[in-house]
Amino acid sequence: xxxxxxxxxxxxxxxxxxxxxxxxxxxxxxxxxxxxxxxxxxxxxxxxxxxxxxxxxxxxxxxxxxxxxxxxxxxxxxxxxxxxxxxxxxxxxxxxxxxxxxxxxxxxxxxxxxxxxxxxxxxxxxxxxxxx
Numbered sequence: 001x002x003x004x005x006x007x008x009x010x011x012x013x014x015x016x017x018x019x020x021x022x023x024x025x026x027x028x029x030x031x032x033x034x035x036x037x038x039x040x041x042x043x044x045x046x047x048x049x050x051x052x053x054x055x056x057x058x059x060x061x062x063x064x065x066x067x068x069x070x071x072x073x074x075x076x077x078x079x080x081x082x083x084x085x086x087x088x089x090x091x092x093x094x095x096x097x098x099x100x101x102x103x104x105x106x107x108x109x110x111x112x113x114x115x116x117x118x119x120x121x122x123x124x125x126x127x128x129x130x131x132x
Contacts, residue, residue: 043130048075048123051111059098059105059127067093069102069127074120079111082120090126102127 044056070090074083084106086099093099106125114121 043128045126046109046123048073048111049117049121051075051079051114051117051121051123054079054110054112056109056125057105059101059129061101061129063095063097063129064131065093065095065098066129066131067091067095067098069093069098069129071102071106071125071127073106073109073123073125075111075117075123076120077113077115077117079113081107081109081111083107084125088124090124093129098127098129 044058046053046056068091069086070088072085072088073081076082084103086103086106087094102125105127109125
């Protein structure tokens with residue numbers, strides 16, 4: 001229902017089509033569209049349908065900058081990230097250094113294999129860079 005709770009009536013999601021992608025119990029406007037999960041200290045989270053991660057490395061971080069970088073990923077059936085696009089919806093920084101490091105880390109991530117998954121399944125990895 002457009003107009004409720006600040007909604008603008010535009011669709012939201014990464015899979016295409018109309019409507020909002022996500023889980024019924026989720027929060028409108030949240031950066032993740034599926035159950036996903038947090039990793040470690042909460043500076044990394046992911047969403048890839050019902051697939052879990054095997055390894056999501058932390059990005060190199062030796063900058064005096066902070067912000068959230070959401071990376072759209074394409075994952076094949078073997079669980080390998082084949083492509084990564086930093087700076088999608090939900091990102092709070094356009095810093096090229098943070099985008100570059102987030103993309104490099106995302107391309108090294110691996111997920112559970114799933115022979116029934118799409119040839120390339122879309123998802124996100126969110127990195128929160130915090131000053132130490």
